[in-house]
Amino acid sequence: MRPWLQRNRLGLAAVVVLLPATVGITFATQWGDYFGSRPSAPTTVASGDSADFAGAGWSVEGTRRVAAASAEAEQIGLPAGSDLLITTVRVVPDGSGDAPQCTVRLEEFDGGSVARTWGDAGYAAISYSPAEGTESYCAHDVDDPYLLETAFVVPSDTGDDLALALVVVSEIPRYLSLRL
Amino acid sequence: MTRPTLNWRHVANGAGLVVILVLAGIVAHTTPNDEQQQAPIPVRGQLGETLSGRNIVATVDEVRIAESVEASNGWAGPTTGVWVVVDASVAARVDDLGVNLGYARLKVGDTTYSASTRPGTGSIADQFLTTGIPWTGPLMFELPGSLISGDAARSAELQLAVDSDPRADSLIVIPVDLYSLDVESTVSTERPVWGTR
Amino acid sequence: MTSKPPVELGPWRQRARGLYDRLPTKWLITGVSAVLLGASALLGGLDDVPTPPTPQFEPGDRYEATQLTIQPESASLIDGFPEHGVTPAEGNRLLVVIATVENTWSDPVRIATGSTEPDSLVPVGIELAGEYRAPIDLIVFGDGTTVATVQPNVPVQVAYVWEVPAGSVADGDDVRFDVLDREYQGEARIYFGDRFSDFHVAGYVTFTVEDLGAGVSG
Numbered sequence: 063m064r065p066w067l068q069r070n071r072l073g074l075a076a077v078v079v080l081l082p083a084t085v086g087i088t089f090a091t092q093w094g095d096y097f098g099s100r101p102s103a104p105t106t107v108a109s110g111d112s113a114d115f116a117g118a119g120w121s122v123e124g125t126r127r128v129a130a131a132s133a134e135a136e137q138i139g140l141p142a143g144s145d146l147l148i149t150t151v152r153v154v155p156d157g158s159g160d161a162p163q164c165t166v167r168l169e170e171f172d173g174g175s176v177a178r179t180w181g182d183a184g185y186a187a188i189s190y191s192p193a194e195g196t197e198s199y200c201a202h203d204v205d206d207p208y209l210l211e212t213a214f215v216v217p218s219d220t221g222d223d224l225a226l227a228l229v230v231v232s233e234i235p236r237y238l239s240l241r242l
Numbered sequence: 243m244t245r246p247t248l249n250w251r252h253v254a255n256g257a258g259l260v261v262i263l264v265l266a267g268i269v270a271h272t273t274p275n276d277e278q279q280q281a282p283i284p285v286r287g288q289l290g291e292t293l294s295g296r297n298i299v300a301t302v303d304e305v306r307i308a309e310s311v312e313a314s315n316g317w318a319g320p321t322t323g324v325w326v327v328v329d330a331s332v333a334a335r336v337d338d339l340g341v342n343l344g345y346a347r348l349k350v351g352d353t354t355y356s357a358s359t360r361p362g363t364g365s366i367a368d369q370f371l372t373t374g375i376p377w378t379g380p381l382m383f384e385l386p387g388s389l390i391s392g393d394a395a396r397s398a399e400l401q402l403a404v405d406s407d408p409r410a411d412s413l414i415v416i417p418v419d420l421y422s423l424d425v426e427s428t429v430s431t432e433r434p435v436w437g438t439r
Numbered sequence: 440m441t442s443k444p445p446v447e448l449g450p451w452r453q454r455a456r457g458l459y460d461r462l463p464t465k466w467l468i469t470g471v472s473a474v475l476l477g478a479s480a481l482l483g484g485l486d487d488v489p490t491p492p493t494p495q496f497e498p499g500d501r502y503e504a505t506q507l508t509i510q511p512e513s514a515s516l517i518d519g520f521p522e523h524g525v526t527p528a529e530g531n532r533l534l535v536v537i538a539t540v541e542n543t544w545s546d547p548v549r550i551a552t553g554s555t556e557p558d559s560l561v562p563v564g565i566e567l568a569g570e571y572r573a574p575i576d577l578i579v580f581g582d583g584t585t586v587a588t589v590q591p592n593v594p595v596q597v598a599y600v601w602e603v604p605a606g607s608v609a610d611g612d613d614v615r616f617d618v619l620d621r622e623y624q625g626e627a628r629i630y631f632g633d634r635f636s637d638f639h640v641a642g643y644v645t646f647t648v649e650d651l652g653a654g655v656s657g
Binding site: 140141142143144167177178179180181186187216218219220 | 335336338339372373375436
């Protein structure tokens with residue numbers, strides 16, 4: 063009789079191939095659905111660069127930060143211990159008539175991964191008015207370039223390694239990460 | 243037929259079977275059931291301590307009991323029981339997308355009470371939270387008067403979580419001794435404030 | 440196996456056997472069943488099961504439902520609750536039932552959760568403004584806030600408010616209100632909470648509606 067290993071080498075080879083494949087495929091299908099339905103694949107755009115995404119060109123025009131204890135902060139009515147971060151993005155619709163609607167969130171990076179995120183302060187109890195000539199939300203039926211201004215109320219200890227996460231529903235799971 | 247002989251192989255098989263059965267029994271008994279798999283993850287602490295969960299940071303400062311409450315917005319709610327007023331400071335920790343103080347409960351014995359939304363803007367129940375910037379204000383719980391003087395009130399628990407469904411996420415748990423607190427006739431509460439104190 | 444020859448039967452046994460073979464068994468069974476059904480029909484066995492009559496409560500009675508104990512007290516017709524922000528549309532009035540509700544469950548209970556389906560009291564037989572039979576508001580009698588959640592063992596006096604066209608209910612009319620209840624079925628596994636059966640009518644109470652004109656304060 064040949065030894066057991068030799069007799070069963072085909073079966074063992076099949077197990078060695080099929081077991082990891084089964085586990086891998088099961089995980090891939092489940093997690094693939096999960097990650098595919100939420101913004102999970104960022105396209106990073108370095109500070110100063112622009113990118114084409116979802117029918118428009120996007121680039122960060124400027125960032126302004128109102129510090130916590132400043133006179134302007136008091137005027138706006140910022141909560142204690144928080145700064146106001148105002149980002150301006152230049153949006154250039156590509157003329158296909160279908161300028162995207164978007165959601166913007168602020169992300170703070172710690173090393174290479176996202177540590178904290180904030181939503182815009184549109185409904186917050188502060189008296190900040192957007193600058194003249196800017197839009198507060200992605201304009202839908204616009205063909206001309208415009209400036210998108212978003213204000214975020216963030217804790218004063220927020221670092222400077224920040225990015226704007228621009229999510230357009232039709233492009234999920236891809237989204238744009240504009241470094242500030 | 244010849245008599246079957248007992249040899250070491252048979253004994254080993256039998257022992258192996260017994261071991262496998264015992265292991266299967268252990269696994270069957272220790273497998274978490276649905277409730278355990280979905281249970282909230284408690285983060286325990288004391289009054290005055292800042293407790294951090296996955297996406298919640300909360301500090302509970304003071305607990306008072308009164309027969310009537312005057313909230314900062316003028317609300318003065320009558321009750322046939324008593325009001326347990328909890329002053330707390332709550333913030334989201336990493337993400338504030340759609341996050342609110344949806345689960346604020348006081349557990350006394352087997353019964354849970356939820357923070358009343360009747361005071362409206364005078365309490366932080368259901369308040370939408372911001373990452374890193376806390377909301378400080380009162381939570382008011384309506385309890386039957388007889389419960390405060392019962393034994394279960396000694397080991398009451400305050401439970402806070404973001405989102406009204408606390409399953410599989412952090413739950414801040416703070417024990418409160420309601421029995422030892424005096425019942426005041428009336429208390430007034432501060433206006434909920436947004437910002438670091 | 441050795442086969443044995445069939446047993447020799449006596450002459451009358453043979454005839455009995457023959458008769459038995461020719462017996463129309465299927466017909467016999469059908470016939471007996473028909474006779475039995477007919478007899479039970481005669482005795483009332485095929486009639487509908489008599490449903491127990493819906494119990495009637497008096498105003499002021501407490502009904503203990505699965506999660507709440509409801510004690511409806513009075514029904515009235517008023518023009519509006521302007522101080523609580525409840526004002527009916529032009530030409531409509533408000534039908535208000537005052538009830539004391541107590542949560543007998545061990546968790547807070549959300550009442551009037553269904554904006555289209557009622558969950559504790561529903562008026563029967565009268566026309567309501569709008570297509571839903573759920574109350575348009577549920578007001579705590581003491582402070583005028585909308586009660587969303589009732590805490591365990593703390594009785595609270597609430598006003599169930601329905602909007603009715605002006606002509607549908609008049610002073611002195613008797614209006615029937617059904618008291619609804621549902622059974623606990625267990626814990627929900629997909630969502631957080633408990634599972635209940637649908638609401639069913641557990642009883643009814645008839646109120647003589649009093650027209651309070653502009654309404655009372657508070």
